[in-house]
């Protein structure tokens with residue numbers, strides 16, 4: 001029994017248009033249309049180890065070009081959600097770490113503090129000095145404020161009810 | 166209800182892309198546009214909420230839309246293309262699926278009833294403000310400046326939206342996904358020359374710039390190369406992430422891809438400001454890492470407003 005997706009992937013007739021336009025295709029283990037095909041056949045387990053959903057940049061080229069109006073980008077998102085929910089090992093740990101850390105920062109106050117978010121990401125991925133030269137240039141230009149934005153009132157409590165993660 | 170449009174600034178415009186915010190503010194002031202910043206907005210969740218937690222993404226957007234409604238707006242713009250995309254897509258999803266909206270409201274204690282239109286900033290300029298009003302503000306036409314308008318992904322690609330097509334020469338049409346023209350029309354109204362090129366809507370890699378930098382560098386390399394080949398003096402963007410990705414590691418990317426000359430990357434609002442006679446300092450032109458030099462012809466006459474070649 002195929003797993004249900006919010007998008008109706010059964011409409012796919014394997015034209016390959018999503019993969020043709022995908023800017024990340026050459027770095028992917030399997031192309032977007034092949035992933036959709038496996039999913040339609042109920043073979044989500046074979047998709048799990050692939051980097052495809054994790055390297056998807058979310059550019060929506062596939063989504064606006066699909067002749068059957070399937071939002072392939074949304075399917076990639078749902079695959080990531082399902083993988084996280086299942087606690088499956090992630091083929092692109094840096095990508096996962098980035099998004100997790102971003103959301104953690106967001107939930108602190110309702111807005112992102114870019115400097116802290118990037119610094120924490122570097123620590124999490126054990127490359128503390130990644131882009132350090134660039135960061136110092138940005139600091140000098142005033143593009144990385146040291147001070148965090150003011151926290152929104154009541155946000156921390158509210159956001160606990162807002163999502164699943 | 167107010168007549169004004171609400172402005173959702175988003176996190177980057179308060180940080181890495183302050184230049185976008187300040188230049189937008191200057192430009193709106195000169196255009197006497199009825200556009201005011203929202204209060205108490207929260208982060209849209211960017212690609213992270215969207216990538217990992219659909220419910221959170223919908224709730225974050227619903228909270229922003231509810232704020233806009235409670236503050237009396239019917240329409241908002243979000244200059245950051247990523248924020249815009251999140252808000253417009255969430256609004257569409259909530260409007261199409263009342264049961265989803267009800268569930269989000271019930272879970273989070275919000276009371277959003279729909280009815281906020283999320284407008285693209287470029288469409289706001291072409292359709293609400295109007296190209297002729299923009300042309301009227303031009304004090305120093307950007308004559309001879311060749312501009313590659315780069316829309317990126319999220320200004321123009323809205324899934325499930327009918328607005329992805331339209332006549333090629335229609336004003337506005339940022340939401341036309343394959344070959345948008347709205348920014349080109351604005352650039353032409355400033356007296357500059359918009360260029361026909363192939364990478365208008367190609368992806369810059371978004372957050373892969375950080376998490377898979379070699380993948381993103383290749384995409385950025387292609388974009389820069391094509392802009393150089395088209396003879397551009399600069400690239401114009403309407404997205405903080407695009408500006409960041411095209412600008413901040415350009416030296417290394419140019420070296421890796423054999424791109425001969427630097428390519429300044431400006432926000433469209435900075436170009437508008439320059440043409441309106443606002444100082445480079447006020448527009449924070451110097452915030453970009455790739456320097457932009459352009460001698461404006463002092464005492465130039467107002468620009469002719471011409472539609473650029475499609």
Ligand code: SF4
Nearest residue numbers: 012014015016018066
């Ligand atoms: S573009 Fe749509 S129909 Fe074609 S292969 Fe991709 S998902 Fe299937």
Ligand code: SF4
Nearest residue numbers: 022056057059060062
């Ligand atoms: S959204 Fe993802 S899968 Fe679709 S074209 Fe872009 S990178 Fe490829």
